[in-house]
Amino acid sequence: MSLKAFHLIFVTLLTGLSFGCAAWSFQSGSAVWGVTGIAAGILVIIYGIYFLKKLKNVSYL
Numbered sequence: 205m206s207l208k209a210f211h212l213i214f215v216t217l218l219t220g221l222s223f224g225c226a227a228w229s230f231q232s233g234s235a236v237w238g239v240t241g242i243a244a245g246i247l248v249i250i251y252g253i254y255f256l257k258k259l260k261n262v263s264y265l
Contacts, residue, residue: 208256209264215252219245 226241 206262206265208259208262211252211255212264215248215255218248219252222248 222241222245226238226245229235229237229241
């Protein structure tokens with residue numbers, strides 16, 4: 205598994221985890237942690253886009 209494929213999987217899982225924790229925080233009444241989770245999810249997406257652009261010539265294998 206290449207570094208690019210690992211990052212793609214890692215970013216996908218981390219994004220889901222961040223938004224899932226944000227939803228859970230909003231349901232439990234903690235708006236501060238919910239907003240933090242949304243911010244973390246957005247930052248992970250931005251990082252994923254940056255990384256994929258940086259390694260656009262590298263294959264996924």
